[in-house]
Amino acid sequence: MISRVSSIDFVVNGTRYRNIKVKPYDTLSRILRDELGLTGTKRGCDYGGCGACTVAVEGMAVYSCMYPAQYALNKTILTVEGLAESESEFSREALSEIQRSFLENGGLQCGYCTSGVMMSTKMLLDDNPNPNENDIKEALAGNICRCTGYGRIIDSILAAAKMKNSAARTK
């Protein structure tokens, strides 16, 4: 049946949103930022060149700047705001291993690309808990950083993997 999609229901970071109005030309990044106020997802190039807008849709990394908002209908989305264990508590302990690792290893400078890089990291470590440097480079192929030179980002991801694995062992 022909269905004109003008509003969507979806789950973002564990919260169910209903009847969010979408225009025919809306992409997921605009809805996340302007309608839900989740401005951790950045708009950089706005056509799939930089990776700053990377989010997870049903556990898959996508560029939200070129993902039709209508396709998010009934989907589960994870943004950088959903990485931390608590959104309201701003303490180091409340951060996820990935966030803490970037903080402790200097994996960011201006920070604009960081939310996208962290989301790509999250998807990588979910798939492959022990990535080597090449796995990381492949996973980050779609995330551009103009400050760090990538070295410290790679160090941060290797450290995050260790942190996550050690946390998993102690649980």
Place this chain on the structure above:
Amino acid sequence: MALFRPNDFVLSSDKGEVLEKLKAEGKRAHIIAGGTGFYELARRGYIPEVKTVVSIMQLGLSYIDHEQSAFVRIGATTTLQQLLESRIGDSNGIEAIGDALREIRPLQIRNVATVGGEVCISVPIVDLPTALLACSAKLTIIRAPSDKGAAEEIETNLDDFYIDAFLTKLKYGEIVKEVTIPLHRAEKNSHIASAFVKFGRTAYDFNLVNVAVQLSVDRGNQKKVNSVRIFLGGIKRTPIRAPEIEQKILAKVPDEKMITEATKSMFAKTKLLPSVHGSSEYKREVLPVVILDCLSRAYARAIENEQSGR
């Protein structure tokens, strides 16, 4: 720059209604699958006339069917990552498909971009069509019913599909349903293999040139090339076949000198598609190296297939 401001976004699970909508709206409607290419064109102001976006993602066209060993059928909305993970692109004879999929980066694109989208967008910078062409792919197209008839399916060779950049033989009211790739096309006395090689500025960039080769090699001691299909992308507005180079290596064991001379002679007086990242002259220098690399890989694979008894 003209703003992209459609009035309607249609998601439908009914092929008939989608076809009718596309036929009725003509150029005011645009098919969208994954949307990665579509939104880039929209942002750059290339499709301001589009008033209705028609998604085909709910038409049930996401499948990879290779139950019959003679060919594999890939639904148009199968994502590039699904196809890559299926490993079907690594099968004997169509290894070029797997090579091309691994060269399409990043993962964020492969997770969303579809096989049908790659085929239909018809821009020189994409990779999969070159590999599909070398592997003799065919398309199944669904056409909106005429006034009295029912919707019909037609099959066409991918070789005949491309007209120009952004222009294929697809008409208003038609959608690509699936891509079919023949498997195990080796003749009785030969081994078949293929390869794809892309040359771009970075591992993550679009191609400057790409090459795909499928060939069969004589099973005996001589190891001569029995048949070959060579396709080149990024050098003209659509992928092109290289019959002059094919003729030079048929019934021979290819060597570097033969391939380089054939390539140089084919393109000596031809202007290749320039871009800000690579002039015609630059591409003319690069192309023989990429063709040689691709042919060598395909040939080595064919020999390897023979040695491993595949």
